[in-house]
Amino acid sequence: MSDEDLLSDNEEERRSAAARMFDIRRVIGGLFVVYGVIVTLVGAFDGSAAIDKAQGVRINLWAGLAMLTVGLLFLLWQWLSPADAPEPTGSSGEDVENGGGDASVR
Amino acid sequence: MREGDGVDGGLRLDLNWLDYVLLTLYFVTVLGVGFAARRAIRTSVDFFLSGRSLPAWVTGLAFVSANLGALEIIGMAANGAQYGIMTTHYYWVGAVPAMVFLGIVMMPFYYGSKVRSVPEYLRLRFNRPTHLLNALSFAVAQVLIAGVNLYALALVLDALLGWPLWISIIAGAAIVLTYISIGGLTSAIYNEVLQFFVILAGLIPITVIGLVKVGGINGLFDKVRDSDLGEAGLHAWANTGSSDNPLGAHWLGIVFGLGFVLSFGYWTTNFAEVQRALSARNMSAARRTPLIAAYPKLFIPLVTIIPGMIAVVTVQGLGADEGDLVYNNAIPLLMRDLLPNGVLGIAVTGLMASFMAGMAANVSGFNTVFTYDIWQTYVRKERSDEYYIRVGRIATVGGIVVGIGTAFIAAGFSNIMNYIQALFSVFNAPLFATFIVGMFWKRMTAAAGFWSLLSGTVVALATYLLYLGGALPFDTDLEESFWGAGLAFVTVLVAAFVISKFTAPKPENELRGLVRGLGGIDLKGDVVAGDAAWYRSPLLLGGIALALSLLFYIPVW
Numbered sequence: 001m002s003d004e005d006l007l008s009d010n011e012e013e014r015r016s017a018a019a020r021m022f023d024i025r026r027v028i029g030g031l032f033v034v035y036g037v038i039v040t041l042v043g044a045f046d047g048s049a050a051i052d053k054a055q056g057v058r059i060n061l062w063a064g065l066a067m068l069t070v071g072l073l074f075l076l077w078q079w080l081s082p083a084d085a086p087e088p089t090g091s092s093g094e095d096v097e098n099g100g101g102d103a104s105v106r
Numbered sequence: 107m108r109e110g111d112g113v114d115g116g117l118r119l120d121l122n123w124l125d126y127v128l129l130t131l132y133f134v135t136v137l138g139v140g141f142a143a144r145r146a147i148r149t150s151v152d153f154f155l156s157g158r159s160l161p162a163w164v165t166g167l168a169f170v171s172a173n174l175g176a177l178e179i180i181g182m183a184a185n186g187a188q189y190g191i192m193t194t195h196y197y198w199v200g201a202v203p204a205m206v207f208l209g210i211v212m213m214p215f216y217y218g219s220k221v222r223s224v225p226e227y228l229r230l231r232f233n234r235p236t237h238l239l240n241a242l243s244f245a246v247a248q249v250l251i252a253g254v255n256l257y258a259l260a261l262v263l264d265a266l267l268g269w270p271l272w273i274s275i276i277a278g279a280a281i282v283l284t285y286i287s288i289g290g291l292t293s294a295i296y297n298e299v300l301q302f303f304v305i306l307a308g309l310i311p312i313t314v315i316g317l318v319k320v321g322g323i324n325g326l327f328d329k330v331r332d333s334d335l336g337e338a339g340l341h342a343w344a345n346t347g348s349s350d351n352p353l354g355a356h357w358l359g360i361v362f363g364l365g366f367v368l369s370f371g372y373w374t375t376n377f378a379e380v381q382r383a384l385s386a387r388n389m390s391a392a393r394r395t396p397l398i399a400a401y402p403k404l405f406i407p408l409v410t411i412i413p414g415m416i417a418v419v420t421v422q423g424l425g426a427d428e429g430d431l432v433y434n435n436a437i438p439l440l441m442r443d444l445l446p447n448g449v450l451g452i453a454v455t456g457l458m459a460s461f462m463a464g465m466a467a468n469v470s471g472f473n474t475v476f477t478y479d480i481w482q483t484y485v486r487k488e489r490s491d492e493y494y495i496r497v498g499r500i501a502t503v504g505g506i507v508v509g510i511g512t513a514f515i516a517a518g519f520s521n522i523m524n525y526i527q528a529l530f531s532v533f534n535a536p537l538f539a540t541f542i543v544g545m546f547w548k549r550m551t552a553a554a555g556f557w558s559l560l561s562g563t564v565v566a567l568a569t570y571l572l573y574l575g576g577a578l579p580f581d582t583d584l585e586e587s588f589w590g591a592g593l594a595f596v597t598v599l600v601a602a603f604v605i606s607k608f609t610a611p612k613p614e615n616e617l618r619g620l621v622r623g624l625g626g627i628d629l630k631g632d633v634v635a636g637d638a639a640w641y642r643s644p645l646l647l648g649g650i651a652l653a654l655s656l657l658f659y660i661p662v663w
Contacts, residue, residue: 053443
């Protein structure tokens, strides 16, 4: 491939994936909400052995609530500002949206 | 004493079904990301560079996560236990300035020239021999390091969970193989972002409970003062006028050896890192990638070095030459002593995630360089795009199979991680020197590019081999790597200058967009709405990161 090809190819290929990409915020949010719920429940029923091991800190409870909060924040973020890459509204509109959304896609 | 509890079981952790549920959930999610990312792959650029479509916060966290591998977490906690606060140099001098430099100064050339890899830049700037030399050495180094990551993962799982080495090696390899060969770089990057948060979720509880145990940060410092490490373990720069400090390093060595040559070499020319920025969606996001990564990097010492120091004052006998109480086990020992089931499962998951993050970065860097820079450039040109995606998938399998092989070779050496790290830094220093001259001096010729890179590598390698053979009496591995890198750097500068005087430079129109001062780079051409906001200014982001790295030193001067 010559260098000229390389440049023009890249320009055409740019962003072709963006419209089809799923949102990682949903994955992080989902996993942390599940982790948060499980670990919080564990923490709520922790016996004295577990609490003593953690130097008297109810670490499962606190860590669980913290993870739950982080997870919910990610989901909230995604809900408030959905993918700010080109909108995933289907393949037909990709080019138009790229052209419109980004002042000048070279 | 609680510390005695685990003696009979060694390092073995007491995981219950719940911890395994948490672990399983994670790996199901990781594989799910791989399969979901597959839908987004239509072109080779989608597979190798995520279609250059990712937002800066994603590439930035992946950038930091690609470095947050096994060596980093286990190794930096071990250094924290052994050297104390001086270990922060690996972050505040040894990483942040280079990341800022990459984002502000170098990224416009990388991203603006539309190269798909670091070796490809060398082909455009110099010539094909330079390109091939770098592509081959990078590919070999990545596979070797992937093997070491795999072996380290297996060692930890053997110690913590009692899994046989070969099962861990093959299971770890299979998971990374699956999600990268299916989902390409998007899958690697998305998983790195996920890993970043899981790793933190595992490390933060260790740090918090550890600090409670020693009576907060003041209690920790008091106890370190009374330990073998002593007052010296609480200062970053004290007594660096000589080598009479825990690290045994002079401030000149810290600033120029670690902070300049080694760190700039690693952060600015290592494609496993730079690739994350190349997958960003535009110039602004690419430049912000290492700058956003610099912020977590500033704070990571809190969850690596602090636990290391906690371990040295709470685990009696830590620092043994062999056995369970070696410094490398600082974090696993704290997990054993402090974490109840639940957060324990999260911490084990985080640790496994960090091994995979490191290995996935190596593998995804390798398959891109192998496909674009070796196969497409020198073996099979002008094939269809689908053909190269297929080559990329096969290269992923091949790289991992060879990685498994090197993991078993690594098992034969006691201290392989030090060697690989030293060798790798030795390859990076001459590469960085070649880059920095080539990017800033348009007169540097193509021949000078090849011969200076080769001679720098040979000098660095010779220094290392002579040290191993006993001919060069350096005190520590660290001192050797400072000197080897420094000598390689100077060799490249001299060779580049001398050879350029006697050979013809490339015409300036071929160097536009590749060399500073010739124009050809459009910093604003692809901006999206919001990129003009003041808080997205690379200069501002970089400046604040640098200022923080200086400020953080003040309390631990």
